[in-house]
Amino acid sequence: MADRDVAEPADSDLLGPQTDPSRWVSPDGSFVKTVLEPGSGLDKPGEGSRCRVEVAWEEAGPECGELPLDGAGEVVVGEADTEPGELLERCLESMLPGERCQARLGTGACAGLTCSVRLEGFDRPGGSWRLSSEEKWDWVRRHREVGNELYRAGEVTRAARRYAKALRLLVTLRGELPAGREESEYEKDKGKLHANLAAAQIKTGQHANAVRNCTKALEAEPGSVKCLYRRGLAQAALRHFGLAREDLREAMRLGSGK
Numbered sequence: 001m002a003d004r005d006v007a008e009p010a011d012s013d014l015l016g017p018q019t020d021p022s023r024w025v026s027p028d029g030s031f032v033k034t035v036l037e038p039g040s041g042l043d044k045p046g047e048g049s050r051c052r053v054e055v056a057w058e059e060a061g062p063e064c065g066e067l068p069l070d071g072a073g074e075v076v077v078g079e080a081d082t083e084p085g086e087l088l089e090r091c092l093e094s095m096l097p098g099e100r101c102q103a104r105l106g107t108g109a110c111a112g113l114t115c116s117v118r119l120e121g122f123d124r125p126g127g128s129w130r131l132s133s134e135e136k137w138d139w140v141r142r143h144r145e146v147g148n149e150l151y152r153a154g155e156v157t158r159a160a161r162r163y164a165k166a167l168r169l170l171v172t173l174r175g176e177l178p179a180g181r182e183e184s185e186y187e188k189d190k191g192k193l194h195a196n197l198a199a200a201q202i203k204t205g206q207h208a209n210a211v212r213n214c215t216k217a218l219e220a221e222p223g224s225v226k227c228l229y230r231r232g233l234a235q236a237a238l239r240h241f242g243l244a245r246e247d248l249r250e251a252m253r254l255g256s257g258k
Helices: 083-092 133-152 156-171 183-203 207-220 225-237 241-256
Strands: 023-025 031-037 050-057 071-076 100-105 114-122
Touching (some): 031 083, 133 156
Antiparallel strands (some): 023 031
16 A cells, blocks of 8 residues: 555546546545535534535445445444545535535545435534644544554554544644643544554554554653564665664664663
8 A cells, every 4th residue: 555645536437537626536536526505504514523414425436435324323423433424424514404415525435426315413612723632632542542453353454544534633622621631641642543553554564654653652661672673674664774774773772671
């Protein structure tokens, strides 16, 4: 799998020109939404919102993995860790109560995957900026714990999505930690998340990203044998053999206690 920090440009055949006022292409080109029935109000769901929805998916290939919901039910924005799940969440974040729309992925392994969505309602407006520092901290911990469970189960790509979500939220907590939390605890958690994300990226072939995340983890925990070893493996995969040798030798030295 190639390294990719940002979404690839959308396939113009999938997204098409944005000329229909009922048709909206996301800013990053990752999906297109067509409004079939408009909603009402001003507030939209976001991180942490519990949404009452009705969803219908077109047939999805095995590369798309498990579909998050097919039929009527509840979706909590922020819990997705698959491409179909993230499509549904991004779509919901753009919807008003009562709205019905069709959404289609424009990038990734599931490009072209389509679903129709009706947003019946949600419990509160979302968005990470609306969450308290305590709520953000809880979400960070939850994403990390679920990511660890997924990683142990071999669901490495899904685990990586969870770790990345946790890091994005954790960054917003700098300077405004919940009561009783110390900066050292923040840095420790940040380092662990970078290390976990790097481990997942090595398994999925994203070696340049793994090197960057190992380096960030080592800033939080200098001398981490696991991070040095992982960075060495990633450097070797990138054919940076001199750098790989340095990291692996240092990992062996520290690991042996010499």
